[in-house]
Amino acid sequence: xxxxxxxxxxxxxxxxxxxxxxxxxxxxxxxxxxxxxxxxxxxxxxxxxxxxxxxxxxxxxxxxxxxxxxxxxxxxxxxxxxxxxxxxxxxxxxxxxxxxxxxxxxxxxxxxxxxxxxxxxxxxxxxxxxxxxxxxxxxxxxxxxxxxxxxxxxxxxxxxxxxxxxxxxxxxxxxxxxxxxxxxxxxxxxxxxxxxxxxxxxxxxxxxxxxxxxxxxxxxxxxxxxxxxxxxxxxxxxxxxxxxxxxxxxxxxxxxxxxxxxxxxxxxxxxxxxxxxxxxxxxxxxxxxxxxxxxxxxxxxxxxx
Amino acid sequence: xxxxxxxxxxxxxxxxxxxxxxxxxxxxxxxxxxxxxxxxxxxxxxxxxxxxxxxxxxxxxxxxxxxxxxxxxxxxxxxxxxxxxxxxxxxxxxxxxxxxxxxxxxxxxxxxxxxxxxxxxxxxxxxxxxxxxxxxxxxxxxxxxxxxxxxxxxxxxxxxxxxxxxxxxxxxxxxxxxxxxxxxxxxxxxxxxxxxxxxxxxxxxxxxxxxxxxxxxxxxxxxxxxxxxxxxxxxxxxxxxxxxxxxxxxxxxxxxxxxxxxxxxxxxxxxxxxxxxxxxxxxxxxxxxxxxxxxxxxxxxxxxxxxxxxxxxxxxxxxxxxxxxxxxxxxxxxxxxxxxxxxxxxxxxxxxxxxxxxxxxxxxxxxxxxxxxxxxxxxxxxxxxxxxxxxxxxxxxxxxxxxxxxxxxxxxxxxxxxxxxxxxxxxxxxxxxxxxxxxxxxxxxxxxxxxxxxxxxxxxxxxxxxxxxxxxxxxxxxxxxxxxxxxxxxxxxxxxxxxxxxxxxxxxxxxxxxxxxxxxxxxxxxxxxxxxxxxxxxxxxxxxxxxxxxxxxxxxxxxxxxxxxxxx
Numbered sequence: 116x117x118x119x120x121x122x123x124x125x126x127x128x129x130x131x132x133x134x135x136x137x138x139x140x141x142x143x144x145x146x147x148x149x150x151x152x153x154x155x156x157x158x159x160x161x162x163x164x165x166x167x168x169x170x171x172x173x174x175x176x177x178x179x180x181x182x183x184x185x186x187x188x189x190x191x192x193x194x195x196x197x198x199x200x201x202x203x204x205x206x207x208x209x210x211x212x213x214x215x216x217x218x219x220x221x222x223x224x225x226x227x228x229x230x231x232x233x234x235x236x237x238x239x240x241x242x243x244x245x246x247x248x249x250x251x252x253x254x255x256x257x258x259x260x261x262x263x264x265x266x267x268x269x270x271x272x273x274x275x276x277x278x279x280x281x282x283x284x285x286x287x288x289x290x291x292x293x294x295x296x297x298x299x300x301x302x303x304x305x306x307x308x309x310x311x312x313x314x315x316x317x318x319x320x321x322x323x324x325x326x327x328x329x330x331x332x333x334x335x336x337x338x339x340x341x342x343x344x345x346x347x348x349x350x351x352x353x354x355x356x357x358x359x360x361x362x363x364x365x366x367x368x369x370x371x372x373x374x375x376x377x378x379x380x381x382x383x384x385x386x387x388x389x390x391x392x393x394x395x396x397x398x399x400x401x402x403x404x405x406x407x408x409x410x411x412x413x414x415x416x417x418x419x420x
Numbered sequence: 421x422x423x424x425x426x427x428x429x430x431x432x433x434x435x436x437x438x439x440x441x442x443x444x445x446x447x448x449x450x451x452x453x454x455x456x457x458x459x460x461x462x463x464x465x466x467x468x469x470x471x472x473x474x475x476x477x478x479x480x481x482x483x484x485x486x487x488x489x490x491x492x493x494x495x496x497x498x499x500x501x502x503x504x505x506x507x508x509x510x511x512x513x514x515x516x517x518x519x520x521x522x523x524x525x526x527x528x529x530x531x532x533x534x535x536x537x538x539x540x541x542x543x544x545x546x547x548x549x550x551x552x553x554x555x556x557x558x559x560x561x562x563x564x565x566x567x568x569x570x571x572x573x574x575x576x577x578x579x580x581x582x583x584x585x586x587x588x589x590x591x592x593x594x595x596x597x598x599x600x601x602x603x604x605x606x607x608x609x610x611x612x613x614x615x616x617x618x619x620x621x622x623x624x625x626x627x628x629x630x631x632x633x634x635x636x637x638x639x640x641x642x643x644x645x646x647x648x649x650x651x652x653x654x655x656x657x658x659x660x661x662x663x664x665x666x667x668x669x670x671x672x673x674x675x676x677x678x679x680x681x682x683x684x685x686x687x688x689x690x691x692x693x694x695x696x697x698x699x700x701x702x703x704x705x706x707x708x709x710x711x712x713x714x715x716x717x718x719x720x721x722x723x724x725x726x727x728x729x730x731x732x733x734x735x736x737x738x739x740x741x742x743x744x745x746x747x748x749x750x751x752x753x754x755x756x757x758x759x760x761x762x763x764x765x766x767x768x769x770x771x772x773x774x775x776x777x778x779x780x781x782x783x784x785x786x787x788x789x790x791x792x793x794x795x796x797x798x799x800x801x802x803x804x805x806x807x808x809x810x811x812x813x814x815x816x817x818x819x820x821x822x823x824x825x826x827x828x829x830x831x832x833x834x835x836x837x838x839x840x841x842x843x844x845x846x847x848x849x850x851x852x853x854x855x856x857x858x859x860x861x862x863x864x865x866x867x868x869x870x871x872x873x874x875x876x877x878x879x880x881x882x883x884x885x886x887x888x889x890x891x892x893x894x895x896x897x898x899x900x901x902x903x904x905x906x907x908x909x910x911x912x913x914x915x916x917x918x919x920x921x922x923x924x925x926x927x928x929x930x931x932x933x934x935x936x937x938x939x940x941x942x943x944x945x946x947x948x949x950x951x952x953x954x955x956x957x958x959x960x961x962x963x964x965x966x967x968x969x970x971x972x973x974x975x976x977x978x979x980x981x982x983x984x985x986x987x988x
Contacts (some may be wrong), residue, residue, distance in 0.1 A: 120979065144854040145848065145849070146848060146853070147847075147848030147849055147850075147851050147852040148848070148852075151848065151851040151852060151855060152487065152565065152851070153864075154487060154565070154886060155855075155884075155885025155886045156563075156885075157565075157566050157567060157568065157580065157885070158885070159560050159563075159580065159581050160562075160563040160564065160565060161563070161568065162563055163560060163562075163563035167563070171430045189751070194655070194965060195479050196477075196479055196480065197479075197480060197633055198482075198633050198634055198636050198637060199483075199654070206652065207653070207654055208654070208655070225888070227810040256899075262688065263714060266690055269692070270695060271460075271690060271693055271695060274694070277694060277696060277698070278655075278679065278690035278691055278693075278694045279682065279687045279690060279691055279696075280656075280691070281656060293888070327760070365684045365687070366684060366686070368654060368655075368656075368680065368681075368682040368684065368687050368689060369688070370654060370655035370656040370681075371655075372828065380743075381846065381847055381848065382848075384849050409823055
């Protein structure tokens with residue numbers, strides 16, 4: 116277990132290096148640049164800015180400097196928001212994204228898993244079909260359709276929730292609902308699939324033969340293994356949901372991380388994009404590691420080596 | 421000369437346009453006496469707080485370095501220049517300077533500061549602060565994007581470009597603490613108006629020298645304007661409170677201003693409808709709503725100092741031929757684009773400079789004339805479009821730009837028999853292509869910074885950084901130089917009109933439409949007017965809680981039983 120952990124943690128370093136390098140060069144080779152604007156910047160001013168940011172140096176020098184700075188966790192100031200350091204921007208937006216993503220994921224698990232379990236237990240009944248049809252409908256509904264529909268219904272017509280912004284508990288409801296719907300649906304389907312497979316296994320038959328109640332069989336014995344697919348899905352899902360959904364953040368004006376990545380790319384904000392991409396990669400890898408550890412807890416047959 | 425801030429509409433939000441905000445009838449209020457219908461909630465805030473959507477997160481709130489409308493709106497509340505704009509006409513009113521003298525040759529301005537002016541930290545504001553702030557903009561190492569704004573000042577351009585090093589040769593002086601003298605290189609009739617602009621706002625030297633680029637952070641910020649910075653969270657909001665140290669604090673009626681950093685157009689409009697914001701500034705109402713919104717009393721529209729046009733890269737064949745360019749120009753049916761495509765929300769416009777300069781006679785604008793267009797094309801050697809090489813219209817990715825490009829593509833095919841391809845690029849690539857002349861025909865737009873045709877004409881000088889067509893004509897440059905030196909306003913305008921006629925004749929620019937401002941404003945907000953530059957001094961704004969005293973609302977519908985949405 117310990118060697119596994121150490122190896123996985125060490126593997127993160129070369130991965131980050133590859134991701135960082137690719138991002139660095141992709142950004143540099145994209146047409147345009149951070150100081151290009153619709154209104155012309157005087158040539159002298161542009162040169163001055165490039166000197167300030169070290170963009171007048173040869174590319175390999177810039178790259179080495181970027182590597183050295185990254186090791187020190189210093190991405191420098193954002194190009195677009197020069198009064199702010201990239202790390203500051205990330206850590207200001209992160210709590211918001213953690214909250215939005217956390218609620219959305221929690222809601223998805225709390226609703227998705229029970230639906231999946233019920234559908235599996237009542238396989239091929241009306242309940243199953245109804246639940247799975249609903250889930251099937253939920254997966255492909257894009258946020259940019261669902262979000263505005265919720266705003267129209269619950270905000271502009273019924274005045275229950277504010278239509279956007281991130282202030283006060285009421286403002287959390289619509290973005291969290293919008294973000295979680297697709298996950299609820301997907302988790303329900305994953306749970307159902309996992310449960311169906313487990314419910315056919317010998318040890319479940321043994322449990323039933325021991326005379327355990329169906330509730331105990333399902334909740335104590337089957338569920339533990341049945342939700343393994345959900346657990347492995349949770350790692351990447353958490354990363355995705357927590358790093359923000361650009362669409363949800365945009366519709367509801369949520370000051371989270373997702374918008375920074377997309378806008379940064381459009382603005383050729385080299386430092387901001389690199390910072391956010393590396394942070395995101397690290398986050399994803401750590402979550403996957405957590406998922407692997409969770410596996411050993413849930414399924415004694417899994418060994419980490 | 422500010423570029424149109426592009427509305428970065430995510431593909432996703434384009435789809436929600438139809439869904440999210442179709443105004444729900446029951447929530448709209450109709451007043452009995454006037455019969456006016458209002459869009460959404462019309463209950464005024466309980467306190468003297470004014471809330472609005474400010475657009476994209478400002479890049480910076482350092483006035484000397486900024487560019488862009490959202491940044492400018494914040495800076496103008498926090499800082500005040502020598503003069504301030506009249507809330508209706510934008511004419512220069514006394515600001516930090518209470519009076520000024522202009523010498524008869526129009527070249528020397530002497531500003532007298534009000535006695536007792538202070539920064540928000542209690543330090544006195546002196547003419548030295550203005551001198552230092554303006555010189556800071558001009559110093560090459562500051563790399564200020566809008567430094568060109570101060571180029572009318574004697575030797576400013578040479579100093580900014582590093583051609584002269586001696587800062588004392590720049591025509592700025594502060595002979596004593598309350599006098600600021602500006603010597604211009606040439607009489608610049610619109611100079612007073614420039615002193616309102618954000619680039620010319622003073623900045624606190626003592627704070628900048630201590631904190632550097634981080635002086636604009638909330639814990640460091642010091643200003644001299646009607647409001648102070650109280651809260652700032654990125655991508656969320658600014659909160660400003662009335663400044664007790666402002667010289668005219670007695671007349672500032674708002675206690676607080678909340679500016680939300682929201683740039684999705686649908687979200688902005690939803691917030692307005694729900695009554696969270698009191699003002700949806702121009703540019704934040706989705707274009708497709710405009711025909712529908714016109715019936716609401718909140719809707720306010722007027723001519724905006726901005727034009728939408730195509731520029732032609734004259735360095736490429738066959739566009740180097742003036743007859744080809746004239747043919748393309750004459751085969752654009754602006755009326756149809758404005759009326760049918762844009763549903764009348766914009767005015768067709770065949771001139772380079774927009775309307776709104778009293779005394780300026782525009783040259784006859786370009787009109788649609790397919791017959792003449794075909795003649796021009798034949799003169800160029802492509803009768804009926806035969807043998808015309810394939811050219812491309814470039815635009816930055818946006819549904820509206822695409823629709824206009826498609827319409828023009830169809831017009832040119834129909835009237836000239838030529839084949840056009842469309843090419844859209846995301847913003848950065850588009851800018852790269854236009855600045856490096858890697859295009860044939862490109863969509864562009866321009867916003868005026870001050871009320872003078874010069875702000876639309878000087879960019880077409882040979883080699884100007886904003887020209888981006890490769891076109892240049894010594895006759896044009898000479899006309900502009902003569903206009904700059906002309907003291908008589910009528911003669912000056914005549915020279916500018918001659919210059920404008922020359923660009924139109926040479927066809928490097930295809931004017932298409934005149935922008936309008938389109939705002940939504942709650943009925944209880946007073947002192948906020950439609951202006952040609954879309955500039956709105958907030959110190960004059962106030963909340964009228966008695967706005968309904970003449971007209972009691974009826975049919976308030978669901979508005980009466982509304983829950984506590986919103987954040988106030």
